[in-house]
Amino acid sequence: MTGAALVVLLRRELALAWGRGGGPLFACAFYVGLATLLPLAEGPTPQKLAAIATGAAFAALALSSLLSLERLFERDYDDGALDLLTLGPLPLEAVTAVKCLAQWLANGVPLALAAPIVSIALGAEPRLWLISLVASLCGGLGFTFVGGIGAALVLGARRGGLLIAVVVLPLFAPPVIFGAGAVEAFAAGLEWKPALAFLLAYALAAAGLAPIAMAAACRNALS
């Protein structure tokens, strides 16, 4: 019963996340656009760009992850679906976790797939594609779950999207530091595993703990 309910909910959330805020293509287009602005601002000198490519790509990834977060709970809150989701077989904590998981699958994973292309286009060495992909996948998982806390906290507030960014951007600092750090350490031939391990730990801790906060924030918004 519980397992079946998880699957049913995940399928619905994936279908909704795929269409939310223009879907993954929109987020990817924003990501690529952001990365394209950088050479224009920084000047097209290849050495200069290559030096900041991986870090800039990761910061752009963090911003792109914010895009569709606004609608993560908002639509279900506005149309009453969140009320009914509390009356189902799963606790609200599990519901919020499934919503974030679907958001990551539909948005975070496509963004992570675009990440190596973006950083190589900015001048990073092509051999970095795998570490860049792995770091973006882990980082994206952390961005989604931590961002979900922001999305749940701003329910019912006006201009929620802006508020989410203000609430969660400071919390995005650790994954940006460890994610970009891991890729740069790998590029320089240094020990990169600790940074990646920290990144993964952050993402898993977020996935484990954020649902408790999201569910509490949703209950508060509903009452």
Add this chain to the structure above:
Amino acid sequence: MIWRLTVENLTLARGERQLFEGLGFSLGRGEAASLTGANGAGKTSLLRAVAGLLRPEAGRIHFQDRAGAEIEADLARAQGLHLLGHHDGLKSTRTAGEELRFWTRWLGGDAQSLAKAVDTLKLDPLLPLEVRKLSAGQRRRLALARLIAAPRPLWLLDEPMAPLDLERRALFGALMQAHLDSGGMILAAVHDVLPIPVRDLKVGLA
């Protein structure tokens, strides 16, 4: 399975404003109560409090099983009640069929009860349509279908009849009667008269 809903000495507030205090009633199998009161008297809030969405300022809401023993409130709500409010929870970009199938599974119905709901409310021609293309009355029928598609004993209804045409009102009246006859309970906030025998429950500050 819920056999009785008991509300004791309930006080509800929205923000600073107290809606009512000291409300008490009990609803057993086969009983229906209609909540009446002015706009803003707290009818919807009472339904949301019973559904566990709104925390009472004071008082208790509890659910009992066949033997009169108390059922844990979260469990009772997750398995035993339907909430049909102004916001129906239907996504306008999905088809009526997708939405009905999802909510049926989520609220504990199966393929058989789903087919029965589609049949009873004559939803067949609507299922392939996107929810946004439905009229207010058709949308309400889709929302009502959940009550049949996932059988649960306690129905909390907020203005269930409003967008329905006369023929559908009669049909829904029959559905409510059948629900009561099979041991269900109905708590409904209404302005017009329900086509079933009900107890009147006045909500609001005296």
